[in-house]
Amino acid sequence: MKFTCLRKGGGFHFPACHMLNVSGFRILLDCPLDLSSLAFFSPVPVAHEAHKSLDTDSVIRKKQKMEKALDANDLVHAEPWYKTVKSLHLWDASFIDVVLISSPMGMLGLPYLTRTKDFSAKIYVTEATARIGQLLMEDLVSMHMEFRQFYGPEDSCFPQWLRWEELEVLQYEMKKIALGKDCEELGAWMPLYSADDVKDCMRKVQTLKYAEEACYNGTLIIKAFSSGLEIGTCNWTINGPKRNIAYITNSIFVSTHAADFDFVGLRGNDLIIYSDFFSLGAAENMENDNTYFDPVASLNFSDDVNNLEEMSASLLKDDESTEEMEKLAFICTCALDSVRGGGSVLIPIDRLGIILGLLEQMSVLLESSSAKVPMYIISSVAEELLAFTNIIPEWLCKQRQEKLFSGEPLFEHAKLIKERNIHVFPAVHSPELLTNWQEPCIIFSPHWSLRLGPVVHLLRHWCSDPNSLLVLESGVDADIALLPFKPMAMKVLQCSFLSGMRLQKVQPLLKTLQPKLVLFPKDLRCKIQISEANTIFLYSESETLRIPSSKNSTEIEIATDLASKFHWKTLKQETITRLEGELFMDYGKHRLLSGSHPADSKQQRPFVHWGSPDSKGLLTELSKIGINGTIKKVRDDTESESAAGVVEIHEPKKAVIHVGETGTVIISADENLASHIVKAIDIVLDGI
């Protein structure tokens, strides 16, 4: 097995991307887009004519620019391009056999792949991820189209800003976005795919339920298990004839909306690939943490159910969902303060779970404080997305499922929309929005990069209002993100939401899953302790790891009724037999079953012989079946006691048998006689 990390994970919006080679199949794990690099572009046209020409003056001006602080003019005023996973371009798309998509975010780069000529991989995605991912991509395309209305389409296929002369004079922060830390990512920039590319991509996707078995090429069994991060997101298990792999992406143990992290489903795999983690940068300090794993206890591990329950309980004990709910409650009170002060609240957060939670909590809070403030959701796909969340009980957490069983809607928003507490509009210029418009208000709208979507217009509208509030996710570089809107008088609240597994959960999870091998990111190794029971392989970006195979052979199952009909032959130590029947390779199993058509009574005769025949013995065997002859010694037999010689047959017909050390040749004109001689040889030789 080979493993190559193409791109480390970068939080909720930019999952990791890896390439896996199992049983001769190439598997791509996720295909994300780095939308944070959208910050490179300016969302609003500025009067400043920065892009006129490359004369000496402007170069000097730019050099001067490099020394002063970043301002809106440093951003690139052009139709944005999108940054894909750099290393993925080094692989031939037509050689990929399988693509596994773990989350809607891990799907955003997929249309680039699917539109490649000769791309023929099987793409597996959960049903819910496919639907949400499709909506996200459609929204991205539509927001991008709107952006183009400002700048007009690019006239050349190679934009000005991508020229080296331009890049060279960029501010450090900007250069980092454009070229990456190691100045290698220039080739990763791509113009956005089209709506047709998205449609075509969706046609090539095969959707799965959680824990549904998908069998690739009869050999690999691939299953998705919920990861708890978002509706439909998943971890994967890949079971091949020689290796059982679990791939763990951003996972959240207890979710307030999506199905919880199903770690029990990942048990029984000998290799775990840990991909993404939630960490608050370097601040996550393990030394102060008492959740260290005790290696002694692990030795006494037994597989009984109590133990599993116990361990599950320990994994779930410091329930992070309460903390997350508190964060939402805090945002809601801040929002309430704002609207009471006459300011509006702008929430450009694109995490479905956060929006659903905020909508419910906010409406409760607004109602209890009898603030008559409208909530608007502005997005081209919001209506469909919200409707979708109310018809997918199977993909939600237990509490939401209980609502189905008691006949209530899964989320409150359907009711809130009906009661006109929430208004949903496809765009800022929707006529219904204009007639409904009321300030202060609370608005949810994309895009979190503050470069695309309705948020751009709204931010320009409110950025100078000190009473208004902007709620951002932490992880967004606010300095650069807010550049185009400076000077900002608006209050900004940045909030960090849980977006994966905390490092301290790695150890207890390993204890539960009991893998033999663990793949772990090299840069995080120092932050966790892993007991010796697991062999650990450390990976870093763009390096290929070779993992030795644990099993040398493939298991094959032979139906006993078939095996009993085999023609067994006993040797010194072992009994052997030739196989018969039909070999089925399906669902990763190799099974030998009796053929549907009974073998046409093939002659049961050995095809492979070994040992040394003895001419005399052969003659004796031949005489038993009425074949008689004499031994004619070969010339050089004096020096060896070997059985080599020539047997001449006179009866019933003439034939000659050349018996040699390594081979025997039967010369006969008669089929029947020849076949009898072979039978005699079968007796004096070993064979099968």
Added chain:
Amino acid sequence: MAIDCLVLGAGQEVGKSCVVVSINGKRIMFDCGMHMGYTDSRRYPDFSLISKTGDFDNALTCVIITHFHLDHIGALPYFTEVCGYRGPVYMTYPTKALAPLMLEDYRKNMDRRGEDGQFTSDHITECMKKVIPVDLKQTVQVDKDLQIRAYYAGHVLGAAMFYAKVGDAAMVYTGDYNMTPDRHLGAAQIDRLQLDLLITESTYATTIRDSRYGREREFLKAVHNCVAAGGKVLIPTFALGRAQELCILLEDYWERMNLKVPIYFSSGLTIQANMYYKMLINWTSQKIKETYATHNAFDFKNVQNFDRSLINAPGPCVLFATPGMISGGFSLEVFMQWAPSEINLITLPGYCVAGTIGHKLMSGKPTKIDLDKDTQVDVRCQIHQLSFSPHTDAKGIMDLVKFLSPKHAILVHGEKPKMATLKERIQSELGIQCYCPANNDTVTIPTTHYVKADASDAFIKSCLNPNFKFSKSSSVDKSYSGSNDSKAIPGLQVSDERVAEGILVVEKGKKAKVIHQDELLHMLGENKHEVQFAYCFPMRTERLEKTRSEDLPSADDLLCGLDKCTLISLLSTKLSNELSDGNIQDLGEQLQVESFCLSICLKDNCPHRISDSLQNDSEVVFFCCSWSVADEMLAWKIISIMKNYTLPLEGRLQVRI
């Protein structure tokens, strides 16, 4: 190893479906239904046959419920709350959501009938808490050894067929299913699975149905005629399933014909149920799923709640009343009022359980029905029997059995004589052993068992290498569905000599091994001893007969260079015409078919000649042949073709001379 099937219900009848299957140490109860035709203890399966002591938790691994119909779930609250089973119960999400409504509706009707409810409202609630919901295709690991999986069955919302696998033994229990899509549901869909046993319903074991469309029209016409004449239409149904299907049908018709006649539901139940249907829209048919965004098919515009006071109100109406089959409750109450008038219409489902009034109405055309010894109802109204049904017909059953090709099949949920006919068909047409056990009978079937061996890479590789006879099983074939949205799951199947190149090696105390024959000798530390045949024989040629008299140079002189090739290519053509298989290779001066190798022999004392064969004279050309044991038959066939053939060489060689 064997699978034991204890049929506790629906054996040679319809009602109280319940089969307890013991499979490799696990014991699964499929369905836990009640019989609508009885009010005494016969209405429930005889659970004492599972455990004499009533220790059901240890006696059963799990209970699986296929769908929310009472004949499949009606006894569940009794089993869990009164009998005390506390183990896991599995059913699909819609079944878990809708079953309490069905059970509650039934319980209320029983109360009205003044019988012992046997279970209470609380029992239903408590019972449902034990239920673990499953999604379609989701592989559920019940415990370390038992795996179950649900497949779409059509029939009613959330109905599923269940696959269960323990170790090497696997089976499917279908529950009720429909192989054709209806107004609101898709057709049943299942993967091709390797099964030891299939337990299938057989409600319509001998019926073949034609198009559903015509039958729907008949129903609509009957309803329309009745209301147009001012009559009242009673549609006794259960709250869920058929009610929604017929309602979609009527709604559509009402819109098209612009009818204003009210459509009523007897209880708020059906209206409440629509809330569930809306959330579970993903479980309906493709068509309804697609139109969901614009119009939810379960938002019925013309439907209103019914009130008892409306029973004798003037004017036409259509009423959906529970329970179906008029087994009691409100539908019976309305039936007693409406049946005596000839302008009214009563529609009956395609199937009514024996013992119900529905069943009596269906058998012949009674003019009077005795409810009990004091009450008698005059039946003058029209009766329309719905001829479309959410059950598969006989063709559908045969198709499914054929598609799954289990080693054994058991028929349940049908009528004894018809089941016997179907059983015969399955055995004779499909060659599958089939059984129709009666209630409380146990059927034991053997299961396939496997020995496990490690296969070497060389063997696996040789099997994976494509060759001419290598077939990839057709992908469309892998998933059976009445509709066309089947998913492809490719698998490989090798059934040629490459399998026979494998050698199974068993050594005491070690795991069995499969290796390729080429690896065997190395493993044994032995040297190969090649056993070969050789035969050098003469073949007559035409040219030689003629040229001899002219005393031209000898044949040996001529048979050099190009001429050898000409002879070989002539032979090659001849053989490819005569041999049906074998890969004939013309190698210039040699001819090769598998291991059979042939060349022209010019040596006078070739060791491969047998002296007493043909005279060694110059009329003939000698061919030296050798082959290995594996191609013995082929070799003798080639030799006999050659011996009966004279090489037509004249024209060609003359030119050269």
